[in-house]
Amino acid sequence: MRIDKFLKVSRLIRRRTLAKEVADQGRVEINGQIAKASSSVKVGDTIAIQFGQKIVTVKVEMIKNTTKKDEAASMYSLVSEEMLD
Helix, strand or coil, X not given: CEHHHHHHHXXXXXXXXXXXXXXXXXXXXXXXXXXXXXXXXXXXXEEEEEECCEEEEEEECCCCCCCCHHHHHHHEEEEEEEECC
């Protein structure tokens, strides 16, 4: 699955267009590599996303094409949240 779609379906980012922009700005990494919006993500991958002054790192637990709001958080597990200086 594309990273921009995963971010939207898992509700880490609300809109796919915003997820695409964030990825294209180089603010998303998959397993330590800077990812483009079209980069593939699979179960077990670690994703780091920079939101302003915060970096959120999650591990992909499952991939679904669609999900309900209350099930979205089960698609990933939070690894860390760190503030930038």
